[in-house]
Amino acid sequence: MLPDWYPADRHPAPPPEPLFNWLCHEGSLTQRLTEAGNRDFRVELLQQAPQPAREDEAQALGLAAGAPVWTREVLLHTAGAPRVYARSVAPPSALGNAEVALDNLGTTSLGHLLFRNPQIQRGPIEISRYPAAWLPATWRAEGLWARRSHFSDGALQLLVCEVFLQGWPAAGT
Numbered sequence: 001m002l003p004d005w006y007p008a009d010r011h012p013a014p015p016p017e018p019l020f021n022w023l024c025h026e027g028s029l030t031q032r033l034t035e036a037g038n039r040d041f042r043v044e045l046l047q048q049a050p051q052p053a054r055e056d057e058a059q060a061l062g063l064a065a066g067a068p069v070w071t072r073e074v075l076l077h078t079a080g081a082p083r084v085y086a087r088s089v090a091p092p093s094a095l096g097n098a099e100v101a102l103d104n105l106g107t108t109s110l111g112h113l114l115f116r117n118p119q120i121q122r123g124p125i126e127i128s129r130y131p132a133a134w135l136p137a138t139w140r141a142e143g144l145w146a147r148r149s150h151f152s153d154g155a156l157q158l159l160v161c162e163v164f165l166q167g168w169p170a171a172g173t
């Protein structure tokens, strides 16, 4: 099942607040998660390795389905638990000058790299429900909401997808 990725402001039935506000947040999610937590934000690296692009990723990046892409999957923890699963992909030929920095990120947030470089621009945010089967087994749930956007500085072409795990955002965040 391929989710229909919708422009955030035109989803047929937008999710409730505060989730919709988080999905459309144009700043750094790392920064917002840090502020919403108990000074306990951290990145848990699940894997970072070349993988075949999923069909929706290949379509968004203009690649053939299954083309190899640089892939990074993390859990973003704050307020005592994992709150966001994120999967970022890029064509190996489109890592640009960020290649070394990306390969050496480890548990440093990708956001620090993307938001400190004014050359890197973010495209429109799209939102969708996220297929449970695409999530790591521990975090699988039906109907979770996700957002994705494209970061580019011309050479870099990076698709970042963030899935809000059950129970987040908490009310009042």
Ligand SMILES: C=C(O[C@@H]1C=C(C(=O)O)C=C[C@H]1O)C(=O)O
Residues within 6 Å of the ligand: 027, 028, 029, 030, 031, 043, 072, 073, 074, 076, 084, 086, 087, 088, 108, 109, 110, 111, 112, 114, 160, 162
């Ligand atoms: C793009 C950002 O970076 C976050 C950090 C990520 C990582 O370290 O892999 C992935 C997705 C983002 O939620 C951000 O902070 O907004």
